[in-house]
Amino acid sequence: MSDGKTGLQLRSLIKKSGELEISLVGVPVPEPGPDQVVVRVEASPINPSDLGLLVGAADMSTATASGTKDSPVITAKVPEAAMRAMAGRLDESMPVGNEGAGVVVKTGSSDAAKALMGKTVAMIGGGMYAQYRCLRAAECMPLPAGTTPAEGASSFVNPLTALGMTETMRREGHKALVHTAAASNLGQMLNKICLKDGIPLVNIVRSKEQADILHKIGAKYVVDSTSPTFMDDLTNALVETGATLAFDAIGGGKLVGQILTCMEIAANKTAKVYSRYGSSVYKQVYIYGGLDTRPTELNRAFGMAWGIGGWLLTPFLMKIGHADGQKLRQRVVDELKTTFASHYTQVVSLQEALQLNHIAVYGKRATGEKYLINPNKG
Secondary structure, three states: OOOOEEEEEEEEOOOOOEEEEEEEEEEEEEOOOOOOOEEEEEEEEEOHHHHHHHHHOOOEEEEEEEOOOOEEEEEEEEOOOOOOHHHHEEEEEOOOOOOEEEEEEEOEEEEHHHHHOOOOOEEEEEOOEEEEEEEEHHHHOOOOOOOOOHHHOOHHHHHHHHHHHHHHHHOOOOOOOEOOOOOOHHHHHHHHHHHHHOOEEEEEEEHHHHHHHHHOOOEEEEEEEEOOOOHHHHHHHHHHHOOOOEEEEEEOOOHHHHHHHHHHHHHHHHOOOOOOOOOOEEEEEEOOOOOOEEEEOOOOOOOOEEEEEOOHHHHHHHHHOOOHHHHHHHHHHHOOOOOOOOOOOOEEEEEEEEEEEHHHHHHOEEEEEEEEOOOOHH
């Protein structure tokens, strides 16, 4: 696979000509600086946030494959209308992969770096779809003995996002949560956290299969947005839980407005006095994903005490500070094989990740189709 001096890295390039090119390049394995380590990457998940960089705004129905089996190249067209949004990355070959796990094979001279030699670590910092990754010792999280790279590959993005949601709830004075696209890998983790911590959670899904996934792991409130009784079902769950905070992975369409509307109806059911400005109970929806890229439609049937904002993990961690961030990280390590266990349907090599049949599956961002890349597979 690799001689230890060079390693393959997956790159995504959007050209000024309006073409996406995904390829593998051989890069020298860097000499680690004093506070750095070199990790042989053995597991890195394909998260929705990774797809945003991997395929950008390209129309993957136009994708074609060329190159060789060992060095495949995928090209696809970026629609004219989407090129403006890609302006910041044109003609720049970009490494992909937010997080991953592997084994430390070389270290710098500092004690912190040397202490990691031979250890299995989880890491964050981009460029993880690569056979080797050089990064600061502080960006590595040593995994407990007996943990495989595959078990530790998704230690940051989904676990810390899910914990960030319950932490945001506490800090902003809410007592229960609503989550959309709720049967996702992240949604399942959020259910486990909420069950463990006694937080009422309303799950919004869009099929019976997704509802079944959540019921199996103990979810109490699951509502289906495709059901004719959706608005009533959601309102009833909101009355029972008192949830006034929602995290939405979908973004576009009517759902954000529907959630606020049902929160308003639920608040008015328990209100003591009528107000023509609507309920004074504050309702908040944070959009943290973009599974639906259409505009967000609001019908403003929910009074005046509400807010909609964006929510992202990195700014949240910066806001709460290092000490509180470490507490969340420690919880992930302690519960890695229970609360924060991830399940993958496919483990692929870098070359296999660039096969059209695989891209067609993971590119859909479908619930229950989670891919893991092992850059050193085989």
